[in-house]
Amino acid sequence: MAKDDKKDNTLKLKFDSARNLAPAPESKSIAKIKPQYELFINGSFVKPESGKYFDTINPATEEKLSQVAEASPADVDKAIKSAKSAYQKVWSKMPGKERAKYIFRISRMIQEKAREFAVVESLDGGKPIRESRDFDVPTAANHFFYYAGWADKLNYAFPTKTPRPVGVASQIIPWNFPLLMAAWKIAPALATGNTVVLKSAETTPLTALMLAELIQEADLPPGVVNIITGAGETGAAMVSHPDTDKIAFTGSTDVGKIIQKAVASTHKKVTLELGGKAANIIFDDAPLDQAVEGVINGIFFNQGHVCCAGSRLYVQESVYDIVLRKLKDRLETLIVGDPLDKNTDIGAINSRGQLETIQKYLKIGVQEGGEIYQSSCPLPKKGFFCSPTLFTNVSQSSRIAQEEIFGPVLSILTFRTEDEVIEKANNTPYGLSAGVWTDKGSKIFNMTTKLRAGVVWANTFNKFDPTSPFGGFKESGFGREGGLHGLMPYLHLD
Ligand code: NAI
Ligand code: MG
Numbered sequence: 196m197a198k199d200d201k202k203d204n205t206l207k208l209k210f211d212s213a214r215n216l217a218p219a220p221e222s223k224s225i226a227k228i229k230p231q232y233e234l235f236i237n238g239s240f241v242k243p244e245s246g247k248y249f250d251t252i253n254p255a256t257e258e259k260l261s262q263v264a265e266a267s268p269a270d271v272d273k274a275i276k277s278a279k280s281a282y283q284k285v286w287s288k289m290p291g292k293e294r295a296k297y298i299f300r301i302s303r304m305i306q307e308k309a310r311e312f313a314v315v316e317s318l319d320g321g322k323p324i325r326e327s328r329d330f331d332v333p334t335a336a337n338h339f340f341y342y343a344g345w346a347d348k349l350n351y352a353f354p355t356k357t358p359r360p361v362g363v364a365s366q367i368i369p370w371n372f373p374l375l376m377a378a379w380k381i382a383p384a385l386a387t388g389n390t391v392v393l394k395s396a397e398t399t400p401l402t403a404l405m406l407a408e409l410i411q412e413a414d415l416p417p418g419v420v421n422i423i424t425g426a427g428e429t430g431a432a433m434v435s436h437p438d439t440d441k442i443a444f445t446g447s448t449d450v451g452k453i454i455q456k457a458v459a460s461t462h463k464k465v466t467l468e469l470g471g472k473a474a475n476i477i478f479d480d481a482p483l484d485q486a487v488e489g490v491i492n493g494i495f496f497n498q499g500h501v502c503c504a505g506s507r508l509y510v511q512e513s514v515y516d517i518v519l520r521k522l523k524d525r526l527e528t529l530i531v532g533d534p535l536d537k538n539t540d541i542g543a544i545n546s547r548g549q550l551e552t553i554q555k556y557l558k559i560g561v562q563e564g565g566e567i568y569q570s571s572c573p574l575p576k577k578g579f580f581c582s583p584t585l586f587t588n589v590s591q592s593s594r595i596a597q598e599e600i601f602g603p604v605l606s607i608l609t610f611r612t613e614d615e616v617i618e619k620a621n622n623t624p625y626g627l628s629a630g631v632w633t634d635k636g637s638k639i640f641n642m643t644t645k646l647r648a649g650v651v652w653a654n655t656f657n658k659f660d661p662t663s664p665f666g667g668f669k670e671s672g673f674g675r676e677g678g679l680h681g682l683m684p685y686l687h688l689d
Contacts, residue, residue, distance in 0.1 A: 218536050232264065236270070236273055237274075237417045243266055243270050253543075254320070254545055255534050255542065255577075261401065266423040267425075274392045287362075287388050291346040291386075295347055299339070301410060305339065306336045309333065311405070316402050317535055323540065332375075340661075342681075342682075352679055363389065363392065365392050368396060370397075373402050374405075383685055390418060391419070443676075444466070448469040448624075448672075465674070471503050472598070472599055473629050474505070475629070476620060476631050477511060478631075480633055490656070500602070502671070507620075509619060519607065531583070567584060587607050617646065624670040625671045649668055659677075664677045
């Protein structure tokens with residue numbers, strides 16, 4: 196034990212000095228953000244019919260970055276009609292191998308502009324540059340690359356079927372992975388011969404608009420991809436439009452339910468990727484340091500703005516004390532601050548509204564009898580920031596153990612047996628992801644078959660790859676994105 200303590204102190208000293216590192220900010224000069232953006236419809240940038248614009252700010256400084264057009268139902272109608280015309284006249288008729296060339300081109304061009312995309316993503320949304328540079332942007336390019344490969348092989352993907360495209364896809368995305376979500380949605384739709392109207396989230400429109408510029412430069416036939424900006428009303432107009440054939444939505448469970456009601460008894464195909472309350476489960480035979488690192492990565496990564504974030508931790512009672520101590524030590528070493536600084540672990544909360552939601556849950560947690568532990572890392576004076584937070588003494592029925600907080604807040608609970616933890620882990624309205632940490636393969640197989648979650652990671656967490664499907668059970672939604680399964684929602688397979 197004494198030896199273990201000494202080792203941990205050395206680690207702590209190392210990280211204390213890391214917190215005192217000189218700032219290493221990525222240069223903003225590469226980001227050429229325009230003062231105003233229009234709607235990308237039918238291959239051109241056009242002004243909104245209403246003449247209305249709204250601001251997008253940098254959540255780390257609260258400064259305005261740009262203003263973007265607010266698409267009204269009339270603009271939505273224009274975008275969907277242009278997508279329909281491009282679908283009928285050009286895209287659905289084009290051979291797969293020709294469509295693939297355009298999609299490969301988009302992938303290559305994202306790679307060429309990777310640094311600018313990463314900087315703009317961090318400026319507009321608040322996520323650490325390390326994450327946008329090393330995860331969001333390369334994974335977005337990979338999605339286009341992967342699905343380009345499928346475009347001329349659909350008959351091989353579904354050998355006993357005759358795959359046909361669905362038509363016009365209306366795609367609505369959230370603010371936690373703005374470019375990556377756009378790629379997740381657009382790439383499989385194009386590969387399968389559909390055309391697209393995509394709406395970005397109101398707080399993070401800029402990288403989707405950069406993608407629109409790139410798509411224009413890539414010479415895609417006009418109307419194949421339309422990218423518009425606006426808030427909930429714009430999204431609702433896309434959902435209810437009669438020429439929308441397929442809706443792909445990622446966001447809150449509340450809006451997911453509204454969408455499902457709106458399309459009941461229509462011809463529209465729907466996939467919904469909604470909230471989550473993932474359980475990360477540590478057994479006493481797990482490699483504990485690795486598990487602690489995975490838990491930290493699973494909830495504090497991207498400020499907890501991740502639908503599959505490991506926001507509930509179940510620790511087997513016999514290792515609870517040591518895991519808690521290791522977690523607290525590691526929490527102290529995390530650097531909260533400027534998203535553009537390469538040393539930053541936790542950037543800005545995406546918006547004032549989201550920060551208020553998180554703060555509301557911190558209060559609820561304390562009121563419910565939870566014991567709160569927060570890192571002592573100083574927070575920047577301006578902007579929306581939240582200290583990474585642990586809650587212990589949490590009961591299974593606590594709201595902080597049941598509801599999605601979408602912030603850097605971890606609820607820690609304990610268990611004794613496998614059966615008990617399976618029941619507890621499954622006991623939420625959600626079922627998007629889970630994590631299991633153990634040395635024993637048989638335990639992993641038992642857990643993965645019994646946990647009601649779309650993805651179960653074993654001895655790792657938050658790993659993504661374009662080739663593997665992702666999606667939920669229960670109120671986390673339905674349909675899969677990624678991999679061969681991600682082609683299905685965009686095809687009639689009869
Ligand atoms: P939201 O669900 O309102 O927003 C997601 C997207 O849906 C945005 O593009 C928004 O403009 C659009 N939208 C809003 N109302 C709509 C409607 N009636 N019809 C069509 N589209 C509509 O999510 P919000 O308010 O930004 O975040 C609230 C909570 O949702 C978060 O605290 C978090 O718990 C959860 N969330 C989950 C995400 C996920 O990845 N599953 C992503 C973002 C939020
Ligand atoms: Mg913004």
